[in-house]
Amino acid sequence: MPELPEVEITRRGLLTLIGKTVKSVTIRHPTLRWPIPQHLIQTLPHQTLHSLNRRAKYILCEFDTGVLLVHLGMSGCIQLLDHNYPPEKHDHVDIEFSDGQVFRLRDPRRFGAVLWIDNKDNNHPLLNRLGPEPLEDGFNAQYLHKALSKKTLAIKNAIMDGYIVVGVGNIYASESLFRASIHPETSANKLTIKQCEKLVSEIKSTLQEALIAGGSSLRDFFGTDGKPGYFQQAYFVYGRTDEPCKVCAKPIKCIRLGQRSTFYCEKCQKR
């Protein structure tokens, strides 16, 4: 399931498309999280891709008259293929470029999204209220401590809230809290500035390590070249219920927090 490192790796894998012009768009299955705008079939051809950026887990593809916003949901991947390569069952969208390369979105569970933001519509509602990027300087201990100061929800839910900080999904939330020795159920406003320092630092390093490792992969993530990442071997707690903690050997606990599996070590992580 794509977390921020996988999205960033996907974006980098697409950079070779910059400067190329769209030849055609094929939409095979228009109902992702929201309907894919059918007008893309007419709008995109003849437009040039100028840049590929990322905000949170959204990939932003800048064309002449607007931005194509792509989200991979939890099972999405983008592959770059020759246009003769036959589509498979869950290959919902193709954007063929004039050199014959195809940007192909596959998303079996269809939690992903493909939307169009016209240049005249700035301040898109999906983007304009998002918190800071976790790897940028705006995400620091002072910011986090202040952002949490009136929050009583569990810290794990807080760091997964995109209005506080973007890009921290379920896996890295558990991993970062373990590394920071903070119990996932701790009230967000109870974190000291010192704990915020540690947590910010561990969120950054966890994401950074995953990025360097080429993105983590569970069974259904592949990057643009079809190769899986390998970060999952390094998990301290995620998916390790009842297995010994890698630090203290006590069995890892699994609880539900905000409808999500949450993994932690009760000895290493303090409330």
Add this chain to the structure above:
DNA sequence: CGAATCTCCTGGAGGC
């Protein structure tokens, strides 16, 4: 208003 819950979807795993 903040927090918790609901919702979309399908593949894979486990039980029999």
Add this chain to the structure above:
DNA sequence: TGCCTCCAGGAGATTC
């Protein structure tokens, strides 16, 4: 081997 049930999860929408 096949069928059934259950589960996973990003994040906006809805409800409390």
